[in-house]
Amino acid sequence: MNKKLFTTSILVLFSLLLFQTGNALLIYLRPPMMTVRLNTSQVVQSSLYIANLNNITLKIDANVTGNITEVINIENPSFSIEPKTNTTLNFTTKSKIPGTYTGEITVNYITNITSPIALPAKITVYVSGKQPIKIEYPLQLIAGIIVILIIVALLIKKFVRVKRRGS
Numbered sequence: 001m002n003k004k005l006f007t008t009s010i011l012v013l014f015s016l017l018l019f020q021t022g023n024a025l026l027i028y029l030r031p032p033m034m035t036v037r038l039n040t041s042q043v044v045q046s047s048l049y050i051a052n053l054n055n056i057t058l059k060i061d062a063n064v065t066g067n068i069t070e071v072i073n074i075e076n077p078s079f080s081i082e083p084k085t086n087t088t089l090n091f092t093t094k095s096k097i098p099g100t101y102t103g104e105i106t107v108n109y110i111t112n113i114t115s116p117i118a119l120p121a122k123i124t125v126y127v128s129g130k131q132p133i134k135i136e137y138p139l140q141l142i143a144g145i146i147v148i149l150i151i152v153a154l155l156i157k158k159f160v161r162v163k164r165r166g167s
Helices: 001-017 140-167
Strands: 027-030 034-041 043-052 058-066 070-075 078-081 086-093 099-110 119-128
Touching: 027 099, 027 119, 034 043, 043 070, 043 099, 058 070, 070 099, 099 140
Parallel strands: 034 119
Antiparallel strands: 027 043, 043 086, 058 078, 058 099, 070 086, 099 119
8 A cells, every 4th residue: 555655646746747837828909900091181099909817917018010100109108907907008190191001019918927928910001182292492493583583673674764765
């Protein structure tokens, strides 16, 4: 009986040594893909839904990648979310230049227990409308036009004087 107890004890001890403790986080980010459509005169408010389904507080750190960095501004990119709660990551989209912008908002879930986990949401932004006309006249062109107008004015003035003397 002692042999059986000893063998069972060794087997249980060996099994316990083989077990690895695992840390897993449940992360939630919705929607995983988003399309935003706007006109050059509009500002569009959007948000991503974040839920903390864990029993620990998570630190959230969000950043924007791709050419959507030109048109998207995250209102509060870093914050903490308490266990069993949810919140939104709000951002605004605006652009004066029409076009298609693509990229990702990557949400990093940070704890002191596990290494950070990053989850991206793919964002496509379609901006329509007319591009504002940006007219830039070189200084030499403006100065040349002014000189020509002065010369024409002087010639007209001289012509009017000559005509009055002749009449």
